[in-house]
Amino acid sequence: MSAGSTAARVAWLLVVCAGAARAQTLPSEPIALADGRVTVSGDVAASFGSKDPGFFDYTDYEHSALRLMRIDVSAAVKAGPHFTVLAEVRTENFGRLEPYALFLRVRPWTARDFDIQVGRVPPTFGAFARHTYANDNPLIGYPLAYQYLTTVRPDALPASADELLRKRGLGWLVRYSIGNPVAAPGVPLVSAFRWDTGVQAHAGLGMASMTASVTTGTISNPLVTDDNDGRQVAGRLELRPVAGLVLGTSAARGPFVAQSAVRAVDDMQPGNSFTQTAWGADAEYSRGYYLLRFETIVSAWTLPVAPTPPQQLPITSPLSVVSLSVEGRYKLRPGLYAAARYDRLTFSDVTGAVAGTLPWDAPVARVEVGGGYAIQRNLLLKVSVQRNSRDGGPLERSATLGAAQLVFWF
């Protein structure tokens, strides 16, 4: 899409929005059936944004988060006081309908704040992954930790540090010499676009709540069916000491590399585990008209060490990455807010024979500034501009991208 057509679409969006009355004429209530035992809601987010030749905003579905038409339909079916089935299907850019969530929630004791969820469950780790719905994200882009594609792949491995360093900044489509030979996107630190499958338990006790889960994939590569006979264990502790303040910490560890890639390396020595280990801390504070969010994640991938080609150096595992995200929103007047986010990813150093010592992927940073205007309670127009910069790689090292998004929910 050219810049001209982007502008035209944005202009069309603005005209449509300007024509809409401020009065609440669109239905905003979820559809309730069977005396409220079945509820269905929907979220539609249409984003029109600049071209992204630097692939800063591409997601693990190979779509740019700034040029995305996303439709979600969620449903809850209550079967008595103890059981609820929850599901969500999603389509992006009118592609295939994907089951995003499907799980059974069991509350063994109705008087106690304790639940077990089984199936494709919400992410235990981190804070943002459960707030990806467009009406809960004050901007259009995602935090880098949940969206930016690194050069790590679960099914394909670099043979050496040199090969890994050659791929810096190419996470949107990367090919390695070991494992799956097909070029494919790498993974983000935490996937906000897929949920993992397994069992999750949650308990609340006063101002504290704890959640633990055992799932088939990892936070960066959630799966429906396992690819390595391993289970990820994740936990989250959340404190709400006063109204408006949420403090959270999360940890997760699970086998990351697919069996097919491990076999290709032939590094199946006892005790070897090729895991993703992550720790996160987050805080949210809101009061009056402002909302502040902070989140940091430290993640490390341990990869199999392949026989190193001549005159190249082996990878010094683990490959670590640290993310930092700070976000704020302020309501300027009823229905109108301004928001900003700063986030960055920094990668640990790896030494190659040719390139020398460099971060294993190109460090990337983003500043996004924007705002939203509620045309109606459940019809929101967002606009944002983001400045991306990347320290390395063959692609564009910086890009200023603009986008507009229309969000409707019921």
Added chain:
Amino acid sequence: MDAPTRLRQRAHAVLAAVVSFVCLVFSAAFVSSMARPDAAAAARSGTIRGRVELRRTATPTERRPGVGDFGTPAARDLPDLLRSVVYLESAPRGAFEASEGGHAVMDQRNETFVPHVIAIMTGTTVDFPNSDKFYHNVFSLSKTRTFDLGRYAAGHSQSVRFDRPGIVRVFCDIHSHMNAFVLVFSHPFFAVTDAEGRYRIDNVPPGTYGVIAWNEGTWSETKQASVPDGGFSELDFAIR
């Protein structure tokens, strides 16, 4: 005619003129009072009363499916959707005189606005206290009154003054299932029904008025009520 007789006649004429003037003034005052129903209302007002029957099942807004939640949300109170508002479509002249403006309260309790519907006169200030342990954020984008009170915790309250007549839809920005109505009138002739749907509008000046019942965004047909001097007018409504 002697002088005393002329004096007496003149005195009679003056007395007659004074009496005539006084009678004229009183007559004018009487006619004027007849032309002003509100003045008469203070003396001989009537009442419109009756019942509003709801022939449809209003259901409270359900929570959106909490697919992203870790557990079952806490139980909440359900709003009372059976309350209707009955009001005069056109009020007597003089009923629109500026009121001092009182206070009304719409509490936020257990994820519900209580009461779910309030009817007030223009100039009234509504307090929105938060009685829950967590934040609420009351707002409205209604044309009648647009406001956003921000997030505030338990024990705190924010207020909004309503100066224009109309219907104001109130929401919580944090809990999407929370909603309520504030009906603002420029006259005092309205009433909120009780749990059985009964209403009573007092102090209505004698006359014939169009009366409407409202429930959850649905209006009844306008009905005519003839209010007799100091009497009652019975008027029932059905809202489908």
